[in-house]
Amino acid sequence: VLRATLELAAEAGPGGLRMDAIAKRAGVSKETLYRWWRSKTEVVLEALAQRSLATIPAPDTGSLRGDLSAFLHATVASSDRTTRRLLRALAAEAASDPGFADLVTRQFIATRRASLGELLQRGVERDEISSRQAAIAIDLIYGSLWYRLIFQNAPLDTSWAKDITDTLAPPT
Amino acid sequence: VLRATLELAAEAGPGGLRMDAIAKRAGVSKETLYRWWRSKTEVVLEALAQRSLATIPAPDTGSLRGDLSAFLHATVASSDRTTRRLLRALAAEAASDPGFADLVTRQFIATRRASLGELLQRGVERDEISSRQAAIAIDLIYGSLWYRLIFQNAPLDTSWAKDITDTLAPPT
Numbered sequence: 001v002l003r004a005t006l007e008l009a010a011e012a013g014p015g016g017l018r019m020d021a022i023a024k025r026a027g028v029s030k031e032t033l034y035r036w037w038r039s040k041t042e043v044v045l046e047a048l049a050q051r052s053l054a055t056i057p058a059p060d061t062g063s064l065r066g067d068l069s070a071f072l073h074a075t076v077a078s079s080d081r082t083t084r085r086l087l088r089a090l091a092a093e094a095a096s097d098p099g100f101a102d103l104v105t106r107q108f109i110a111t112r113r114a115s116l117g118e119l120l121q122r123g124v125e126r127d128e129i130s131s132r133q134a135a136i137a138i139d140l141i142y143g144s145l146w147y148r149l150i151f152q153n154a155p156l157d158t159s160w161a162k163d164i165t166d167t168l169a170p171p172t
Numbered sequence: 173v174l175r176a177t178l179e180l181a182a183e184a185g186p187g188g189l190r191m192d193a194i195a196k197r198a199g200v201s202k203e204t205l206y207r208w209w210r211s212k213t214e215v216v217l218e219a220l221a222q223r224s225l226a227t228i229p230a231p232d233t234g235s236l237r238g239d240l241s242a243f244l245h246a247t248v249a250s251s252d253r254t255t256r257r258l259l260r261a262l263a264a265e266a267a268s269d270p271g272f273a274d275l276v277t278r279q280f281i282a283t284r285r286a287s288l289g290e291l292l293q294r295g296v297e298r299d300e301i302s303s304r305q306a307a308i309a310i311d312l313i314y315g316s317l318w319y320r321l322i323f324q325n326a327p328l329d330t331s332w333a334k335d336i337t338d339t340l341a342p343p344t
Contacts, residue, residue: 088267095264095322105325136316136335139326143316144308150267150318153277154311163308168339 001026001033002047009044010082014089017044041100044086045107052078058115064123065169071119072161075145079156084149091150113138128169137168173198173205174219181216182254186261189216213272216258217279224250230287236295237341243291244333247317251328256321263322285310300341309340 004026009017019040023030037043055078061067079087090108094101120134129137141164148156176198181189189212195202209215227250231242251259262280266273292306301309313336320328 091322092264092267095260095267098324101323101325105323109323109325132335133339136332136339139316139319139332140312140336140339143314143319144311145315146322147311147315147318150263150322151273151277151281152270153273153281160308160311163304164312167305167308167312 001028001036001043002050005040005043005047006051006082009086014044014086019043041090041103042107044090045104048083048086049108049111051083052112053115056115058119060122063169064120064126064128065165065171067119067122068169069161069165071116072141072164073158076156076158076161084156087146087149091146109142112142116141123169140164140168173200173208173215174222177212177215177219178223178254181258186216186258191215213262213275214279216262217276220255220258221280221283223255224284225287228287230291232294235341236292236298236300237337237343239291239294240341241333241337243288244313244336245330248328248330248333256328259318259321263318281314284314288313295341312336312340 001022005017005022008021008025012021017040019033020030022040022043023033026033033043037046056071056074059067059070061070090104094104116138117134120129120137123129124131124134144160144164145156148154148160154160173194177189177194180193180197184193191205191212192202194212194215195205198205205215209218228243228246231239233239233242262276266276288310289306292301292309295301296303296306316332316336317328320326320332326332
């Protein structure tokens with residue numbers, strides 16, 4: 001179901017997604033689909049969350065700098081055209097509807113923040129960063145990612161990954 | 173005209189703004205209004221840009237840390253309810269329309285980036301920060317601001333200003 005959802009989003013765009021099309025492509029009934037997810041938004045959020053977990057590993061390289069660099073480069077590599085379009089569509093609706101913003105936060109953003117948070121927490125335990133700095137780093141990193149996605153004034157590329165790593169975990 | 177625009181936005185919300193209402197409140201003709209601005213979006217962007225310039229000074233305190241702290245605290249103080257609602261409405265449309273994103277970038281975001289950029293440039297000249305770090309700092313700071321505005325998972329408050337200052341310009 002989750003793979004079918006991303007395939008259809010790639011073909012029809014975020015606006016063209018329909019629950020019955022997802023059911024058909026995944027080979028399940030609409031009833032089954034609605035038993036597990038209440039809306040197409042919830043399917044999309046879970047598909048994106050699962051895809052991120054699968055494509056963005058958080059390796060334990062032994063240093064904050066190594067971990068952050070690997071994580072941010074994998075984040076860039078994982079953000080293909082379909083993902084970026086889906087994220088923009090989610091941001092558009094979140095910006096105009098606080099209830100939708102809360103849903104996106106709980107079912108997608110929280111999973112991404114948790115992955116990055118684990119990596120930063122290892123840095124806190126190694127005394128490379130304070131816990132207050134680790135907390136704000138999550139906002140700085142994901143903030144700049146969404147900012148570039150929404151306003152498209154700079155690309156989400158390896159320079160982004162490298163510059164953030166150098167700023168938040170400078171070479172010693 | 174710019175003051176009338178923000179007053180009307182406060183009363184009617186971003187969705188209720190109309191060119192004829194702005195003209196009436198400002199005591200000018202619709203023809204005059206359209207001579208200077210092509211759409212209500214352009215009036216709103218200029219009103220926001222001028223308001224930010226007036227309410228967010230960039231004092232030269234002699235250190236990056238002092239400058240950044242003053243600038244971010246003024247940014248928080250300046251973001252009243254009407255401003256936050258207008259910014260969210262702009263983000264919603266920017267996320268779904270690249271042409272609109274470009275307009276917002278040119279007529280509002282660029283002016284904010286320039287103010288913050290001047291302050292960071294003084295830090296570069298004092299060797300407190302590299303020019304590459306100054307460039308990405310603009311994205312990190314405004315990224316986290318828009319992220320909190322859109323997803324509302326944390327407030328835009330003095331803790332935000334303080335934590336960012338401590339991370340990007342730590343006490344020496």
